[in-house]
Amino acid sequence: MLAYINKYAWERSLETGKAHYWSRSRQQLWCKGESSGHVQIIHDILIDCDADTVIYKVEQLGGAACHTGHKSCFYRVVDGDTLQVRGEPVFDPAKVYGRK
């Protein structure tokens, strides 16, 4: 997954060892997994060359990072003019998040 962080989310991630992001749409701190329980336990943090992007290397509780139930948000591959889905969802989002 790719998500936005700010200084606040960064500091909370370091303090707690759990991945935090900043929701720009909701303008609030987002502890990934706060509703589903599928938090991300940070094992390593990598910083890029110009220090404006980080990678959290995590243990993903629940087995899937994506709200669709797929392990990764990047579960589709370009195949000519179409997209092919790779792999099956790990969980049913309706059961984890409830029907909205």
Added chain:
Amino acid sequence: MLAYINKYAWERSLETGKAHYWSRSRQQLWCKGESSGHVQIIHDILIDCDADTVIYKVEQLGGAACHTGHKSCFYRVVDGDTLQVRGEPVFDPAKVYGRK
């Protein structure tokens, strides 16, 4: 590496099979490797769940994607209050890009 693309860069990537990005600072198309020869041959393109981020899975000619000569731009890891460098540069940037 993480970089920005727009529709133009996306279309050129699909047409050529080489990773193209859009330089927002220079406001121009950027074929990665255009000066160094270290182009990225695209093998797969993954699309994320909300279709605003892609992963180019590439063969990196020259062995390193980062302008520092490291294989990846993410060559530093957070270690308490410091950053530890992981791995050695694959090439000397001064030799590849020239001294500027």
